[in-house]
Amino acid sequence: MERQWTHRGGGWLPLQRPRPGVVPLRPLGPGDILGGAVAALSRYGGRLCAALFLGQLAAALLVTAAAGAATVVSLSPRSGSRVFVWVLFPAAALFLVFTCALATALIAVLLRPAVLGRAVTAPGLLRAALARIPRVLGAQLLALAAAAGPAAAALAAGLPPTVLLPLAPVALWLGVLFSLAPTAAGYEGLDPVGALRRSARLVRGAWWRTFAWTAPAVALTVTAGYALPAWLGLPGVLAALVLLPVFPQLPAGLLYVDRRIRREHLAEALTSEAAP
Template identity: 70%
Template structure:
């Protein structure tokens, strides 16, 4: 590695890692990852929110259309009321699932611009994220099934809640092990199973480190969302869900980049562009 002269201590010191974007191009500490996520939210939050709202617009139109049709059907007494419920509830659930997956795909699409400090428009983010959204949703659902499935099955079988306590550590371990799967699916265009395998490889040897990033990121987003709702009324209530959807995923995205730096670039720091597949 090249060296340079410093006047502060009098001696030769290695140069600092370049930092073109929200993080330095070297292995990161958990504090740097969370700080980088906050910086990314500050720099790109408007464009990220714009892309999320643009993507949700189609889903909102679909839910509105289904709700309108079901409302017309509900004018015909009881059978119509059932049709309203049966049509609107699944449509709303699908919309929420789509929003959940789209937020993860958008955060994955933002990794490269954020790390390199490059501008990006909302439409560019959305164009990159939409084709990856089904894979992100599949990875999320599969990770959720792996972590919560055994406990849910045992509960459905009639086991008392206390008997399920031994499954809680296993569920937590699996949830953290597969925490990077949605980002891997969105960034590398992997299928759900391949994304879970990728996450397990990247998290191997860094389980506690992964928990130390994902848990504070979720807690920060939850606390900030509560403050927004309490202090800013209706506008805050509109922004809170977007914050809950995006900020934890930004932190996970930077953690994903950090794990790839550590696993795949041990020879030295990156100096130009990260050798991470562009979405």
Template identity: 70%
Template sequence: MAQHWTHRGGGWLPPRSPRPGVVPLRPLGRRELLGGVLATLGRYGGRLLGALLLGLSAGLLPVAAAAGAATLASVTRTAGSRVFVHTLVPAAVLFLLFAGALATALAAALLRPALLGRPVTVPGLLRAAVPRIPAVLGARLPALTAAAGPGAAALAAGLPPLALLPLAPVALWLAVLFALAPTAAGYEGLGPVAALRRSAALVRGAWWRTFAVTAPAAILLPAAAYALYPGFGLPGALLVPALLLPVPRLAAGLLYADRRLRREQPAGAFAARPEAGGG
């Protein structure tokens, strides 16, 4: 490795890692990951939020339609509750899945420009992110099924909740193991199985670190929805957490870059691939 002379200390030191964007193109420490998320929000947050709002406006349409149907059907309490359960709740779940996939796809589209310090635009981000949503969903749904499937099957079989406790460590381990699959699918365009394998390979040897970065999202977003529901109802409980989704997705994106930099040294590949968010 090439070295350079430093006058401070009077010795030879290796050259500093290049930092064209929000983080250095080298393995990152925990503080650098957090600093990279804050730097990305500071530099690109407005355009990221604008792209997210435009994308979510389309996703809110079926939720609004379901809410209208529930309101019209609420002439009697029984009819209203039936419509709420069978239309509004599934629409809300689909909206949250779409919001998560959109946020992940936007974070994946923003990853390379953020690493390289390149400009982006709202239309450019959307053009890059929207085609990646199916790949992200394709990776997200199997990951959720692998993590929650055993517990759901046990509940469906009528087992008591306490009987599910032995399954909790397995579900948590699988959730963290596949935590980078949606980002890998969005960034590399991988299919579901390939994205799961990619995440498992990148997380191997860094399970606890991945858990420390991704776990706050699993706690804070439902907590925000729960806190907002009494004052703002279902729209606020859905929209505000959806707007917060880019923060953990950016953290997962930088962690994905960190794991690749540690295992594959792809700094040149990040710079060589074509731009995906510019105007």
């Protein structure tokens, strides 16, 4: 990218990129990504968490209704309790999968307004995110299958765990290579396969940089997931369900913006869009 210059203070200095939102419209450094994630939480965190909570509440009501309906149609109280448990656990797993997909879709929807400094509402975020969930969820599942599929197939074949050790670097490499796919699916509306290809193109040449930002965010999320319930009890569980799915997606989303700025000159398009 050609550097532009402006005359200020009696000399020629590099032209300062505008910053209408949470990050400057230029290639982002580590401080920009971390500061942008904190700024996004400070500016949009309430509406973001409200939208996530509303989506989770609707999903929780559906889970409870499904488990209750399965119990009602069971033949006896004893078998009804077993049916309730057998339905509730898979439904709870689907609830967690839905929460992760919803959080990623919400961040993808929020990226452009946050970068441009525009206002959003919780219902507006939720409506836009719900339309993107199928593509985001497909990208998440496909990326997980690509990274963990070989190891899962080896385990299913009955191979000993030691055989899986050589597959660990491959799984890690694929996991990072496709880490931006869910954000790309939500931001650009790509199908799951197209989102994986998009992530691979954006990460290529910046694998270590992507790993350096995604791995600490995931580690911090896992640590907080254990710590919050242990420290705060039920309020900690509720806080973990709302906050933890969102946090790792913010650095990933800003990293996606950075890669597009570096590879595709996205800053110019955003600058023209932000201009009055």
